Amino acid sequence: MDGYLTRRRHEQLRAQVRSFIAEEIRPRLPLKGIDARLDPTLIRRMARKGWVGLTIPKAYGGRGEGHVAKLIVTHEIARVSPGLAAELQACQLGLAGLLNLGSEHLKHKWLPRIAHGEILPTITVTGRDSGSHIKGITATAHRDGDEWTINGGKAWIGASHVADIHCVVLRTSEGTGDDCLTAFLVEAEREGVQPLQHQESVALEGFSFGEVHFTNCRIPDANRIGDVGEGEAVASSSSILYGRLNLGAVALGILEAILDAVVQHTTQRHLYGKPLIKHPVVNDQVGKIQANVTSARMLAYMAAHLLDRGEDADAELMTAKYQIAEQAVASATLAMEIFGAYSLFPDESPIAQLLLDAHAMRPPAGTPGIQRLRLGQQAAGLLKSDSWSRRFASPRHSGVLARLSGD
Ligand SMILES: Cc1cc2nc3c(=O)[nH]c(=O)nc-3n(C[C@H](O)[C@H](O)[C@H](O)COP(=O)(O)OP(=O)(O)OC[C@H]3O[C@@H](n4cnc5c(N)ncnc54)[C@H](O)[C@@H]3O)c2cc1C
Secondary structure: OOOOOOOHHHHHHHHHHHHHHHHHHHOOOOOOHHHHHHOOOOHHHEEEEHHHHHHHOHHHHOOOOOOOHHHHHHHHHHHOOOOOOOHHHHHHHHHHHHHHHHOOHHHHHHHHHHHHOOOEEEEEEEOOOOOOOHHHHOEEEEEEEEEEEEEEEEEEOOOOOOEEEEEEEEEEEOOOOOOEEEEEHHHHHOOEEEEEEOOOOOOOOOOOOOEEEEEEEEHHHHHEEOOOHHHHHHHHHHHHHHHHHHHHHHHHHHHHHHHHHHHHHHHEEOOEEEEEHHHHHHHHHHHHHHHHHHHHHHHHHHHHHHHHHHOOOOOHHHHHHHHHHHHHHHHHHHHHHHHHHHOOOOOOOOOHHHHHHHOOOOOOOOOHHHHHHHHHHOOOOOOOOOOOOHHHHHHHHHOHHHHHHHH
C-alpha cells in the first residue's frame, strides 16, 4: 500500500485525471444549457481514456482495474464538474449488469468496445411509474419466438441522449413476484428506440439524464441479460455494487468542491479587520465541513477497498452512499450561511449550484429513506436478500476470476 488505501498505480491514475481536468475540462466550464448536456465530446474523451470500462476484466479487453480506481476518477472529476462525473458513472452502471449476469456471447461482443471507449452504455431501469418500487415497472417485453417486442417509457436515465446501448429492465410477467422482470441489451440505433425531448434540470450541469421510449422495438433473445425473470438481479447488482459507491464518489467530489470554495472565501474575505476564518463561529463551521470531507473520504475509500478485496461490503456501500450524500447536503447548507448574500448569485459563488448538485445525489441508487430502511432491516436481521458483494465481487465470481487471471 503506497497511499491512503491506494497503490502507486492509483496515484498515477489520479495524476492523469488531474491533468485531463486542467487541459480538457476547466477550459470548457461552465457547462450550461441543454446544448452542453447533449454534447458528448467530453464523455467520449473520458471513455477513450478507458475510464468508463475501468472495472472490465482483462479477459474482456479491459484494464482490470478495480473500484478504488473508479472512485478516484469519479470524485476527482466531480470536484470540478459534478455533472460530468455523474455522466461518467452512469455509463459505468450500464456495464455492471452485463458484467455480472450477461452471457459470454454478450460480454465478448460488447465489453471490449466499452473498455476502449468506442461505445457508451446506460442502465435503463426507472420509469415515471416505478422509481424506488422496481417491481412497479410497467414497460414490457413480450416474447415472440426468438425475438422480444418492447414497449413503454423510461425516465431520468443517465447518458440517455448520448449512449449507444441501453441495459433495459422490463416487465416480462404480471404481478410483483421475484421473477416478473427481465433485462435486455438494446442498441440505441435500433428501430423503435426514441429519446424524448431533453428537459433542463436545475442540477448537475453537463449531465444528460432524460427519457427513452420504446415503441414495438424488436430485439433478438440473444440480447437478453441473465435468465428470464432475473431483471431485478441485473438492476440490483448494478445499483448496489456500482451505483452506491459511484453516487457516493460524486457526492465526495461535491463535498471537496464545497470545502475548496469555503476555504478560499473565508481566507480572502475580511470582516472587522480580519479574515472571516479568524472568527470562531466561522472557524467552527469550516471545521465541521472539513470533518465531513474527511469522514466521507474514509467511507468511500474503505468501501471501494473492501469491494476490491472481494469482501462482503453491502452495508458499507449503503452507508457510504447515504452518509456522503447527506453530508454533502449539510455542508452545502452550512456553506450557504458562511457565504451570506454571495451564496445567492451564481456569478459570485458556486455554493447554490453545489447545494442543488448535492441534493441530486439523494434519489438515485436508493433514496435516503430506502437506505435507512435497508440498514434498519439489516440491524434487526430482517434483510431477505443474500449479500450482493459476496455474490458478484468475491474472488469466486467468474468476472473477478477473469480479472485476477488476466493480472
Ligand atoms: C441524478 C440522477 C441520476 C439518475 N440516473 C438513473 C439512471 O442512470 N438509470 C435509471 O434507471 N434511473 C436513474 N435515476 C432515477 C433514480 O433511480 C430514481 O430517482 C430512484 O429510483 C428514486 O425514484 P423516484 O425519484 O421516483 O423517487 P420515489 O421512489 O418516488 O421516492 C419518493 C420518496 O418516497 C420515499 N420512498 C419510496 N419508497 C419507499 C419505501 N419503500 N420506504 C420508505 N420510503 C420510501 C423515498 O425515500 C423518497 O423520499 C436517476 C435519478 C437522478 C436524480
